[in-house]
Amino acid sequence: MKLDQVKEGTVVQITNIEGDDLILRKVEAMGIRKGKNVQVLSKLGRSILLKLNNSKLVITKDIAKYINVQ
Amino acid sequence: MIKIRVALAGNPNVGKTSILNHLAGINLKVGNWAGVTVEKREGKVIYENYEIEVIDLPGIYTLEPISEDEWVAYNFLTQEKPDVVVNVIETSNMERDLLLTIELLEQEIPMVIALNMIDEAQKLGIEIEKERLEELLGVPVVKVNGRTGQGVKNLVEAIIKVYENKVKPKVITYSEPLESYILRASQSGKESKGELIRKLSYSKDAVEVRKDLERTIGRKFADLIKEERFALAHGLYNEVVKRKPITSKDMTELLDKFFLHPYIGIFSFLSVMFVVFKIAFDFSTPLIDWLDGFINDFLGPLMDKGLAILGIGDLLRNFLAQAFIGGVGFVLTFVPLIATLYVLLILLEFSGYLPRVAFIMDRFMHKIGLHGKSVIPLLLGFGCNVPAVLATRTMESKRDKLLVISMIPFMSCPARLVVFSFFAAIFFKNPAIVIFFLYLLGIAAAIITAIILRNTVLKGTISHFIMELPPYRLPTFKITLKLVWAYLKDFLYRAGTLIFAANIVIWLLLTLPPGVENPKDSLAGKIGQTITPIFKPIGIDDWKMSTSLIPAFLAREIVLGSMATIYATEEEKKDKEINISQTFREQINSLVNAFKIALLNTLSPTPKAFEVEEEEDAQTLRSVISKTIKPPTALSFMVFLLIYTSCLGTFGVMWKEVGRKFAILFLLYSFVLGWILSFIVYHVSKLWIT
Numbered sequence: 035m036k037l038d039q040v041k042e043g044t045v046v047q048i049t050n051i052e053g054d055d056l057i058l059r060k061v062e063a064m065g066i067r068k069g070k071n072v073q074v075l076s077k078l079g080r081s082i083l084l085k086l087n088n089s090k091l092v093i094t095k096d097i098a099k100y101i102n103v104q
Numbered sequence: 105m106i107k108i109r110v111a112l113a114g115n116p117n118v119g120k121t122s123i124l125n126h127l128a129g130i131n132l133k134v135g136n137w138a139g140v141t142v143e144k145r146e147g148k149v150i151y152e153n154y155e156i157e158v159i160d161l162p163g164i165y166t167l168e169p170i171s172e173d174e175w176v177a178y179n180f181l182t183q184e185k186p187d188v189v190v191n192v193i194e195t196s197n198m199e200r201d202l203l204l205t206i207e208l209l210e211q212e213i214p215m216v217i218a219l220n221m222i223d224e225a226q227k228l229g230i231e232i233e234k235e236r237l238e239e240l241l242g243v244p245v246v247k248v249n250g251r252t253g254q255g256v257k258n259l260v261e262a263i264i265k266v267y268e269n270k271v272k273p274k275v276i277t278y279s280e281p282l283e284s285y286i287l288r289a290s291q292s293g294k295e296s297k298g299e300l301i302r303k304l305s306y307s308k309d310a311v312e313v314r315k316d317l318e319r320t321i322g323r324k325f326a327d328l329i330k331e332e333r334f335a336l337a338h339g340l341y342n343e344v345v346k347r348k349p350i351t352s353k354d355m356t357e358l359l360d361k362f363f364l365h366p367y368i369g370i371f372s373f374l375s376v377m378f379v380v381f382k383i384a385f386d387f388s389t390p391l392i393d394w395l396d397g398f399i400n401d402f403l404g405p406l407m408d409k410g411l412a413i414l415g416i417g418d419l420l421r422n423f424l425a426q427a428f429i430g431g432v433g434f435v436l437t438f439v440p441l442i443a444t445l446y447v448l449l450i451l452l453e454f455s456g457y458l459p460r461v462a463f464i465m466d467r468f469m470h471k472i473g474l475h476g477k478s479v480i481p482l483l484l485g486f487g488c489n490v491p492a493v494l495a496t497r498t499m500e501s502k503r504d505k506l507l508v509i510s511m512i513p514f515m516s517c518p519a520r521l522v523v524f525s526f527f528a529a530i531f532f533k534n535p536a537i538v539i540f541f542l543y544l545l546g547i548a549a550a551i552i553t554a555i556i557l558r559n560t561v562l563k564g565t566i567s568h569f570i571m572e573l574p575p576y577r578l579p580t581f582k583i584t585l586k587l588v589w590a591y592l593k594d595f596l597y598r599a600g601t602l603i604f605a606a607n608i609v610i611w612l613l614l615t616l617p618p619g620v621e622n623p624k625d626s627l628a629g630k631i632g633q634t635i636t637p638i639f640k641p642i643g644i645d646d647w648k649m650s651t652s653l654i655p656a657f658l659a660r661e662i663v664l665g666s667m668a669t670i671y672a673t674e675e676e677k678k679d680k681e682i683n684i685s686q687t688f689r690e691q692i693n694s695l696v697n698a699f700k701i702a703l704l705n706t707l708s709p710t711p712k713a714f715e716v717e718e719e720e721d722a723q724t725l726r727s728v729i730s731k732t733i734k735p736p737t738a739l740s741f742m743v744f745l746l747i748y749t750s751c752l753g754t755f756g757v758m759w760k761e762v763g764r765k766f767a768i769l770f771l772l773y774s775f776v777l778g779w780i781l782s783f784i785v786y787h788v789s790k791l792w793i794t
Contacts, residue, residue, distance in 0.1 A: 054324075054326065056168060056170050057170065057568055057570070059166060059168050059330070060165055060166060060168070060170060060570060061570060062330070062334070063165035063166035063168070063200075063203050063204070064165050064200065064570065064572060065197070065199070065200035067334055068334075075364075076364065076366070078366055078463065078464070078466075078467055079466055079467025079468075079470065080466065080467065080470060080569070081463060081466055081467070081476075081569050083364065083463065083573075087197065087199070087200070088196050088197055088228065088575075089197055089200070089572055089573075089574070090360075090572065090573040091570070091571070091572050091573070092459070092463050092569060092570065092571050092572075092573060093568075093569065093570045094568050094569040094570070096568065097568055097570060
């Protein structure tokens, strides 16, 4: 499943991130990395709010669709 | 004195600025990085025999630069090479932060690690083995608390020690065969590991080595190095963190229930903005009025008297009174507003609330092609365009920033409101509706401008939205004050010099040729008469009105005063005889009074700043104006005043933030747009009202 399809409130594990876009490297640098658990807190407009360890992150859906989760 | 150049590097929101504040004390400076609109904060520490220059780099997650601020940080580290890098880490998010640490180590610049927010980490049950981290990386590690300043002195000592002993961090070695391929990319044998990796990733010179590597291992180099770095960060984290964090339900969770709620969040945002506005304007307005009076009724006459005693001629005295007291004094009256707004903006910035607003509002803003972050500067524009333009500093993409800056001047500010209410009250039965229409027209002009720019010079898609929502934090009083002072210094210096210069020009226009008595015969009057044909199609065919548009460029509220002068309705200036000690006492009393009113206004539940007071000389001007011009002309004049050329303060700050070319082009554009809109309004309204 892609991260942008995950329902609000669900915790998922990141299996891999597809693509070479630099923006994805930044996403990874911010902590969204393979093997990490993230919780989808809410979806609003084009953005998704995620919880990861002690931080909260916002990414847009067009980025989330490159992120595979299970 | 031995000079050391230090760069603070770290992820966004890890508290670098707070550490800089404690390091630099009052030597804190804010400005821009050359050529870009990314804010630069720097400071100086004098310690024993050392002068340490500290530069706060923009917050970055990785040394793979994408946005403007990331390029700034990257270029500084790789090209200017500071003597020492201080890597600031948010201890409770250490695993994430360690990626940047590794990339910094690859640069092989002497380094110190500052484990910041150690108190927050302890609350979460995180314990770091500092000695183990030092041993593994070969860099000194200092625990600090950026809020209180605890540990900052140790940080300074560590910087000096690293500098003096030329302590180089341990060279990072990746696994074989990756490591030997990286070394093969070397040509001079002197490149740092970071340079080699970058070369192998992007350079043509190393393309053979990269192909060879990818053939042998069967995977992309970029993926390999990324995985190695992540693994290293993960390994380091597990090695030095004693207890794993416990998740706690704290303040942040509670506040986010409201602030991030899809509906309550919007309501909370509007409430917060209302409070910010109310405090900023209600608190500063009485102080601005006082300062204005103090400068014009006390300092001005005092200076004039002093100069007269010294036997200085009339012309020079007149020049100093108008260009110096009028110009520099005018800038000074902005200070209470700017200072109050900055206190509030710094609170908002440090509190971590701003990224949440961007998140909540993005769904509306991106529909009209704007980034969620543009909400705040645009709203501030309704208060005063000058700090609104400054507030765009928090935006990352240059394109988004330029878009917002081009929209701000059309947000009508209270200075324009003064003029609107004067005209609207004379000519229209329902002035409030006219004023409301003008505000809407301003917003429409802003949106039109954004659409034009988006389809021409500022093409491209709205930047992606990726950002972190940090936990809620409060800056200390001391840090807030120091930052406000740094901003004020910057504002006074740059805006002051420019406004002073412009004032000289306008003063010259009004007083030349020498000995001019009637404004009609002055250069300004001549210019006014020359430009009248331009304004004729929009209904302004009186040189007196067009001439008064010239000083209006200084500040909108001057329009009424200068109209009064030009229409020669103002009484002869009384020779102000002042009794220095008595006036001084009066001024002190009124200052105390101004503070009292400021506090009362701030506490009262309704906003006070928008209650418009009539200028004293308005009464006589009113009767003249009502006889000489017709309602469509008045409407056209107001529209033109709303749209054309932002005031000098805004112009100055635009010049400073985005450059001369942009500021001047914008001036021309707004003039043309103002003319077109006035033309339409004038001719349409002529059909309805005559």
